[in-house]
Structure formats: structure tokens, C-alpha cells
Amino acid sequence: MENSGIARGNIARQANKKLRRQRILDLAVRLIASDGIEGFTINRLAREARVSTPTIHNLFGKKNDIIKELVSNLIQHMGGLAVKSPPIDPIENAKFFIGNIITEFEKNTDFFRVALMSAEQLGLFHPKLPNGLHQQAQQVARPRKEWYESGLLLGNIEPSVIRETVHNSNRLGRLDWASGYIDLNQMRRQVLQNIFLAYASDASPEYHVRLCEEISSLNSQ
Amino acid sequence: MENSGIARGNIARQANKKLRRQRILDLAVRLIASDGIEGFTINRLAREARVSTPTIHNLFGKKNDIIKELVSNLIQHMGGLAVKSPPIDPIENAKFFIGNIITEFEKNTDFFRVALMSAEQLGLFHPKLPNGLHQQAQQVARPRKEWYESGLLLGNIEPSVIRETVHNSNRLGRLDWASGYIDLNQMRRQVLQNIFLAYASDASPEYHVRLCEEISSLNSQ
DNA sequence: AACTAAATTTACTTAATAGTAAAAACTGGA
């Protein structure tokens, strides 16, 4: 285990092992994406990877460890989506975030689909779980102080209510996409529409007009 | 098969068969509710029902037929939820519907949980499926003409947008409950909050005030 | 080239599944 004198060819071996692992993990994602977690077996993964089953066990441990790894990768990826410099305007802000998410999802469709569904089935989005998925997402959904200070939002409705609804909009959109109910374009439309509606419920008359325009332009395209 | 002269004791037999079927179906629901659809097997059902496996096959056919039956029962139940005389006021209307749903869910908790989850996993809420689940639910969520005529809602936002958001609120609430994320009280709160927010986005100033009051009273209890 | 630890495979075990044919038991009705 130490990289002292004992292990001779360990530096290169570990690196190669990582590559093989990744190759097989990618394949696993593709398999689960096409046939569901149900139909996913170690045997099948081994066969398709042109490798024997003990090799899979050697590289990943038990079957569930593969899925655990996917989900932990998901949590990392999702964390990376909270970007530094979002626009100040609420509408632009919402578009910016959903745009980022879609870019990521497009880059790695199978992975996100599979990981989101696994996480859902494992109950990992449960509000009380300490993996931070829920808390993180709630944080991103919070309306900003500036929006109230500049009078775009009035504050007649508790910011936490807005936040919860925006959070739910994102959540349902992701779920519908991962379930295959809608594609990424439809997800964008649905999520933005729900978010704009939430903002409209507490918007100043002027900003309300802008939100209405945005909503109808979402549906006219 | 005919109830003519051939089959002698068939009238009573068929009735008893129905009773046994129902007893075992109820047990199946309880088993799935406690251990998930994953852990549900014909063997286990037979064991717990103190019956042999071929008996299960005799009564239900293949394994999936049991789940199909649950889901078709669900569709029937859900259809019965669209009641004749809902209140005219939007707020009361929303409370009325969610109240009905909760009453039903409480009456038959395990059944609804299991059936909703099964339906979800089978993709039965897919908008394009001809089982009517989706269309039915969309119909119920539609804002009424009277609300626009009486000036409670202004019509600055397309009614279909409101409908979609209300529908989504109901859907997510049911899903969160079935997933065990929230209990029925929390479901009520979450769904009503989201619906009121949707109405608020297009409400007249006077009705907007009432909606805001309702929302904050939801969160103070 | 040769050595050695790591990685892979062969060949297997254990355990659980869905489903079935045929014998046995049971049930309602005459």
C-alpha cells in the first residue's frame, strides 16, 4: 500500500487501473441508460466490457458500489454548477442557470440521466439527508436581496416561499427529463415558465409586465 | 366458462375466488409498501399469504399482472376524485381538491403509495400515454372561466400556463409523498402554496392580498 | 531477459427467482 520500496511497479499500475475503471464505468452508464437499473447486472457489464466478472469485482467491489460511485460523481458535478458570476436580473439569472444545467446535461446525457434516476430511487434527494444535494439546490434557488432592494420584487410573499417554488420547479424539470417524459428543450421551457410565474406572483407592476412577456415568448417559439 | 348447465358450483366459487384474490392483493400491497417493488417476489407473497406459489399464479397469472392490476385500480380511484360540486372560489376550490385527495390517501395509504410509485416507474404518467391519467389531471387543474369573468384572475397570463403549473404542483406533491419525502400534511402545505403562488401571479390586486394571507397562514401553522 | 506483484480468468458455489405438470385435497351442489 505504501509507495516506499515494497511496491515496485505501482505508480504506473495505479494510473492504468484508473483508466480501465473509467472505461468500464462509462460502459456501465451506457448500459443502465439503455436498459434501466433493473436490467443492469455485473455479468452483463463484464460480457460487454469483454472481461470476466471477477475483474469487475476487483475494480469496483460489490455491485452497489458502482451505483454509489455514479451518485457521488453526480454530487460533485452538481456542485460545480453553482457558478461565480450569475447575472443580476432575475429573468437573466434564471436563464443563465438553466442554460448552464442544459449545457452540462448535453455534454454527458447518459451519465446525468442514470445518476439522477439512481439518486432518486435511492432517495438521495430526501430533504433530511446530509449529502447536501437538497440544501445546495435550495441555496441556488433563493431570490436575491438586490431584487427586493431594487423594487423588482415587492416582498409581499416570503422569499422562502419563492425559493421553495423555484427549487421545486428545477427539481420537477430534472426529474421529468431523467424519466424521459420531456427533452432538454421542454425542460427549459417548463422550468423557466414555472420560475417566472413564481417571480410574477411578487413582482412590481413593471417587472410583472416583463415576466408576462417572457412567459408568452416561451410558449410561442 | 359459461354459467349455463355445465359448471355446477360456479356461482359461489367465483365469488369466493374474488375474496381470496382481494385478500392476497391487499397483502401484496402491504408487502410492496414495506419493502419496495424490488424486494417483492411471488415466493414471498405466497409464503406470507400461507399459500403455495402456484396458487398465486393461478389467481393472478404472471408476476407483472399483479402490478398491472394495482395500477388499473389506481386509475379508477383517481378518476373518482374528480367530484361534481367543487367550490367556486379558487382558494376554496384548491383546498377542496387537496382535501379530497388527502382523505382518499389516508383511507388507503399503502395502496396509493405503492400504486403511484409503480405507475411512476412504469412511466404511466407520461404525457403521451393514452391511459388518460395525465389528461385527466390536467383537466382538473384548469382555472375556471368564472374566475376571469368575476375579475379574480386578470388573464395577463395564459390560462394554460396556470393550468400547467397547478398540475405540476399536484404532481410533485404526490410524488414527494409517495417517495416518503413528506407526509400528507406537508404535501397539503406544499401543493397549496405552489397553487396559490400560481394564482397570485395573475390575480387582481384584491385577490392577490387574500392569496398572500393564505400563503402566510400556511407557513405559520 | 527475468523477476515479482498485480490483474485476470477459469471453474466453481450458493442462493434466489419465475414458472409448471401432475397428484392430492377440497368445495359446493344434487
Add this chain to the structure above:
DNA sequence: TCCAGTTTTTACTATTAAGTAAATTTAGTT
């Protein structure tokens, strides 16, 4: 009470899963 048809059970097949020990092969280092 006894009979015929229904229902259940016994005892089984066939399939498939996860996982493992030991032999074999492979790969990096010297």
C-alpha cells in the same frame, strides 16, 4: 353421502444472479 369440477399443493425444472478461490497471465521494473 357422494360426485365432478375447481383449487391447491408437492415436487420439480430452468434460469440467472452475485460472488469467490486458486491457477494463470500480464505488466512494470531492474
